[in-house]
Amino acid sequence: MCIHVAVADDLPDIVVWDPNEVSILVARGSHLLEVVRELHALLTVDLGAPGGTGYTLLCFCGARLELPAELIGHPVTAQAC
DSSP: OOOEEEEESSOSSSEEEETTTTEEEEETTOOHHHHHHHHHHIIIIISOOOOOSTTOOBOTTSOBOOOOHHHHSSOOOOOOO
16 A cells, blocks of 8 residues: 655644555645655665665655655546555
């Protein structure tokens, strides 16, 4: 099962891992570059995901992690593991 990324209000940090839902919550209104840095660190250091290249974020299963359209400003196509 791939990780799902969602945008949420009132989070204690920019990026929050929710292991019960296998999801990552991103604070609404966060700057995209900060979000990508935080996500990359969480995925690679904490969850053992492969590093990816550039702005590509990879799930621990190796699939490309898609960001919510709300966060990046245009629609994206979700990919399943």
